[in-house]
Each structure stands twice: as structure tokens, then as C-alpha cells.
Amino acid sequence: MARRGPRGGGAAKRDRILRAAIRIFSQKGYFNSKISEIARLAGVADGTIYLYFKNKDDLLISLFEEKMGEVVNDVRARVADGGDALARLEIFIRNHMDLLVKEAGLIEVIQVELRQSNKFMKEYVPVKFLEYLDIISGILEDGKREGVFRPDLNVTLSRRAIFGALDEISLAYVLSRKRKYDPAEAAAEIFRIFAAGLKGSVPSEGGR
């Protein structure tokens, strides 16, 4: 094939850039990250980045889409093996918290920058992120059908609630240097809350 440079050919170089971007973006945030810094970490020249990505925005978006794409594929596969909706929800939740450890940088970037991007990239639709949410929807719909969750559950809201809870707890984990809690335990507690919460009818409160 085409002759490859010493450190790997086009695709490998592209990936080096993407990984460098994750590292830098997660450390300093998108706006405080300099292209030249990413280039240095990736071991390429500044200009080289523009051979693989249209511009700085495109670098961020590619990162979102490609890396989240991998995450989505991965969790889809895991959930598919799952069992009933409750079991699959547990898998999803555990998997999310696991990512915190395995893909710390990526998660940090997504948590912080995806929100920004929604503001400053008028036209960007975070497709892969929506797919990620759709996995939750799927589980919830199934659960309703299976009778594991109550039939009047608002799926659109619930999936946001679940994701929000996971995301906020991940954020707290990432922000606190001291790592006050164990992701696995956190996953268990969140699962406990939603397992009961999505099933249960409103606790009868006498007068209420």
C-alpha cells in the first residue's frame, strides 16, 4: 500500500490527533486548548491537523461522533446480551460508570463540551449522543411492555432523568480529585433508585 511514515500511516495519525485532542480538551476545555498544543502532543505539525480535520470545531465534533460512536456500539452490544429490561438497565448504568474509569478523558470532554457546543454550534446535532439516549428509551419501552416499569411512565423524560443522574454523578466524580466514592457502588445505588422509581406508583400518602 501507500508508504507509511515511521509512526504510522494516515489513519493512525488521525487517531493520534484525536486522542491528543481528547487529552488536551479534557484538561483545559475547548476554548483554552490550542491547536499547536494538540499538534505537539500528537507529534505532528500544526498544519497536519488540517489535513485530517476541517478546523478546530470539526476536530471536536469528530471526536464526539467517532468516539461516542464506539461507546454506543459497545454499550449496545452489552445491553443486547441483557435479560429483562431491569437487568439491561443495570448493565447500562454499570457500563456508564465504568466508562468513567476506562475513558476518563472522553467522558470529561463530552460532559463539559457537549453542553457548550449546543450553544455555540448552531447547526450541530449530536447524533451519537441521541443514539446513546435512545438505548435508554429502548430499555424503558421494553420494560413497560414487560410490566417491569409502570405503564404510564413518560419515557422521554425518564431517559433524560436517568442520563442526567448518571452524568451529574460522573461529573462530581471527575471534579473531585479525591474520588470520594467507588463508581461501582454509585452504579448500584443509582440502579436501586431508578429500579424502584420507574416501577413504583406514587407512594400513597394518605391525604395527598
Place this chain on the structure above:
Amino acid sequence: MARRGPRGGGAAKRDRILRAAIRIFSQKGYFNSKISEIARLAGVADGTIYLYFKNKDDLLISLFEEKMGEVVNDVRARVADGGDALARLEIFIRNHMDLLVKEAGLIEVIQVELRQSNKFMKEYVPVKFLEYLDIISGILEDGKREGVFRPDLNVTLSRRAIFGALDEISLAYVLSRKRKYDPAEAAAEIFRIFAAGLKGSVPSEGGR
């Protein structure tokens, strides 16, 4: 005594700037917002902003602290009138979703920029935000004591879960121009989930 400009005194002008900042920051995000734009919207000269705020960062942080301070005071008062822990949780949740409508811009700024700041402003501690979370903790602790929530509930995690759920749903509301759902209904559904979720015993493992 106090010398007043044509459009109101110092405090009023400061507030005009703060409100303009909320508007601009919420529309474009902190980094894409220009001081000159905020000044124009506030009806002051660029330099005037620096009479009231040390720099652009300080403008954002003042906004966080002062406006969130008002929110915290407000919700504290409402919750204080509350009833049992469950009733107070409902008030808190409803109040949060109400803010979406009444203080849309502020909520948008906090949602998006607080994350950035938490992560990238080394020295900034979001005191008021933590107080907001503490209100939830208080309710949860009370609820455990009252027997409304299960006794082994992890308060630190739960309060993050609750806030995360609220926040994510608010974000989705704020980002979607079409306003797919009604905040009041959303509040009701979230309350339903957590009311059951925080009380419910662990789903019997036998049944799975």
C-alpha cells in the same frame, strides 16, 4: 448624595450589566460572548463594565454567585413552609422547573458555564451551587429520619442524582426550541420517580 447617571445609579447600572451578561452568555456561551456586546445591550460603554467587575471572568462568577444566591434564598423560603420531606421534595422539584420559565437565561448560563468553570477555573468554588445541593441533602436527611425514604439511602449520591435529573431535563427543555413538554408535568413525573425511588426497597432479587 449619590451621584446618579441618567439611567439610574451605580447599583442599577451594575444590574443592567449583569442582566445583559446573562442574556448574551446564555445565547452564545461565555467564550463567544464579547464584552462589547454585553456593554451595548446594557447601554453602557465597554469600559464601564470594568468599573463594576474586575474582568470577564469576574462578571461570570458574580453572576453565578449573586443570581444563584437569590435562587437559593428563594427556594429555601419555599421549602421551609413545606410539610414532610416528600412534600418538600416536591416543592423543590417544582420550583426548579418553574425557574426554567421565569429565569430561563440564568438557568441556561448556569447549566452550561458552571461546568466549564468548575473544571477550568482552578480557584473558583461554586459556593451558592453547593448550597443549592445542600437544600436537597437536608430534605433527604429529614426524609430518612421521618421514614419517608429508606434508611440506607446514600444522600450524597441521591442528591446528585436528583439534581442531575432536573438539570438534564431543564437542559433539554432549554435547548429544544419547540418546548416539547410542560415543565409542570415534567416536575410531576420526576417527583413520581424519585418519590418511589428513594423510598422503595431494593427490588427483590428473587424476581429477576
Place this chain on the structure above:
Amino acid sequence: MARRGPRGGGAAKRDRILRAAIRIFSQKGYFNSKISEIARLAGVADGTIYLYFKNKDDLLISLFEEKMGEVVNDVRARVADGGDALARLEIFIRNHMDLLVKEAGLIEVIQVELRQSNKFMKEYVPVKFLEYLDIISGILEDGKREGVFRPDLNVTLSRRAIFGALDEISLAYVLSRKRKYDPAEAAAEIFRIFAAGLKGSVPSEGGR
């Protein structure tokens, strides 16, 4: 007369401003000095300075002219009492070095800023400074007539040489925090050099 404020009337206030300017200019240099800082030190409002001086430049120039005017009048009187040209030269030199101690700030400002001003104030002619130099000229002319100095002495150059020597030594004194030498001794040595230098013919060097 006109009613005076508690801290003295117009002239006194003007002088307070001038003295504050000397202090600040000597500490930070003209360009690094802020009008507001001078105002604060003088105990007046920023705007008040503009009642007494046209602008920042004018403040510096007034300072040059008025304060140097006092210096010129003073040294003229001292020199007038003088004796022969040699004695008067000694008085002049001693007086200059004395000023270093008595009027440190003023001297520092003049040394550093007068040079700048020549560059950036196109139209400014430092009249008082030239009068100061003229005092030296006068002494030198007299000395030639009296036979104390050699008749072919170039007065224009010599007066610059004398002033330059004094000025450079003053500068070194002012810059070194440790005050390595005594101004009186320095005056004596400079006098010794010029007393001999202005009188003596070129030392015959045999073959030269």
C-alpha cells in the same frame, strides 16, 4: 478673599498636586503613572487636576518649569555670592549634588523624564533647564576672562560635559539602593577633575 477649602486654597492645592506628581512620576515614570494615582496622593478628585493643568503632559512640563525654576533661582543666588570662577564652579557642583539629597524626587523625574520629553513632546523647549546650563556657561566665560580656565575652552561643550558628569553620577546614586558613595565626596572629586581639566593644556606627551 475667596473662601478656602479645609486643606488650603487654589495655590496650595495646585502645589499638592505638583508634589504628588513628583512623587509618583519619580517612582514609576511618566507613562506608568496614572492621573488617578496622583489625584489620590494629592487628596483631590481626578477631575480637579484638570482645573489646574491642561492635561498630563502639562503637569509634567509645569513640574519641569516651576520646580526647576526654583532650583535655578536658588543656585543663581548661591553662585552670585561666589568668589572667582573656580570657587563658583565648586559651589555649583556642590549644590547640584546637594539637591540629590534635598530634592531627590524632583531630580529623579528630571533625569529620566526630561530625556523622554525631548523625544515625545515635539514642541517643548526646556527653558529652565537651559537656564541651568547657562549658569555653567557664565562661570566658564568668567573663568576664561579671569584666566582660571584656558582661553580656547569650548564653553558650549564644556558646560554639557560638566552637566553630563554631574547628571550621570547623580543617576548612579539614585539608582543604586545602597548609596555607595557620599554626594559631598563625589562633588569634590568632580570638581577636582574639572578644575584641572578646564585649566590645563593638553599634557605634553613627548612624541604625540
Place this chain on the structure above:
Amino acid sequence: MARRGPRGGGAAKRDRILRAAIRIFSQKGYFNSKISEIARLAGVADGTIYLYFKNKDDLLISLFEEKMGEVVNDVRARVADGGDALARLEIFIRNHMDLLVKEAGLIEVIQVELRQSNKFMKEYVPVKFLEYLDIISGILEDGKREGVFRPDLNVTLSRRAIFGALDEISLAYVLSRKRKYDPAEAAAEIFRIFAAGLKGSVPSEGGR
């Protein structure tokens, strides 16, 4: 190897910037000189200056150190060829006045801005300038040993006196547009004064 721009490589471009800075600084003084003006004269973009210099201050200091370094090396070589201390003093003085013509801009900048910098740049030590003064010290020490200058001569003061005289006369030359005198003649007169002044015994006090 080295990639070169259209008008010469890095070093050449750096030098163009430095020379442009000398020109602009000497005309208007440091604070009134704009980076964009220097860039325009150097034929580069504003930003390019920051590839070669850290900031505006650094540009000035680099100019001091590098250009004065050349001057120091040059005069050292000339003086080394010199003869006795008197002859070498004459060479030094002549050389200084020659610089006025050959390196007018540089001399103007150093004369005016070095004072500012000495006083207001806390951390800057003008190494090359001190080396320049050391050359005079060397000559004076030698002269004392050779018996050309009187043995009780205060070298520290005398070298400042000599430099001061040269500097002041240079300044007058540079400031007056009409060039009232010839640098070579001025050099001769200054030499005459100091040759006699540094040798001469204290004028007999009897005769006064």
C-alpha cells in the same frame, strides 16, 4: 533545510524587526511607539514580532543587549590596539562620538530608554552597558598604574563622569537638528578636558 520566507530567513527577519524597532523607538520613544508601526516598517505582520520576541519589553531589552553587545565588542577591539592609557582613552572617546554618526538611532534609544528601563524595570540588569563602563574603568586603572593619571583618582566616579560627559554631549548632538558641532572636534575637546583633569593635581588652594 531551513525554510526561508520570501525576504530572508528567520535571523534576517529578526534583524529587520530589531532595526525597525531602533528606528521607531528612537523617533518617538518606547511608550509612544506602536508594535504595529514597527511591524509595518519591518515589513512583517504584527504577530510575526511575537515569534521572535516575547513582548514589547523583550524587544527593547533584546535591542539593548544585542546591539550594545556589538558596540562593546567593537570598542574593546579598538581599545586593545591602543598604546598607553591616555591614547586608549582618546580612542574610546573618539569611538563613542563616531557611533553617534554611524549608529545614530541605536545611540538615541539607549540614551533615552536605558534610563527609563534602569529605573522602572525592576528585574533588568543592563549587563552590556556595565561592560561598556568597565572598559573605561580598565583604562583608568591602567593609567593610574602607568602614572598617566593621578594615583588617588576615584575610578568609579571618574568613569561615570567620563561617560556622563560623552553621553550628555551626544544627547545634545542628537536632539539638535542643526548639528551645531562636529563630533570629532567634540571628542577632541572632551579628551583634552579629561586628559588634564584626570592627571592634574588638585589646584593649589593657595592661589585661590
Place this chain on the structure above:
DNA sequence: TATGAATGAGACTTCATTCAT
């Protein structure tokens, strides 16, 4: 006279992007 809040022009500096090599 005196005040000092407000103004707004303008400078320095950064950094994404380009393009000659």
C-alpha cells in the same frame, strides 16, 4: 470650584488557519 462615574479610542497580544516549500 470640586467631584468621580462614565466614556471610548486604541494598544497589545493571541491563535486558528494558510501555503510555499
Place this chain on the structure above:
DNA sequence: GATGAATGAAGTCTCATTCAT
């Protein structure tokens, strides 16, 4: 494809000066 020097647009912030009170 790869490089990295060069570009230049644009933003933050400062501060002399004004003027309504």
C-alpha cells in the same frame, strides 16, 4: 502528504479626559 513560519483579525482591558451634578 507534511511542515511550521507567517499572517492578521479580533478581543480584552486601560486610562486620560469630560461633564452633569
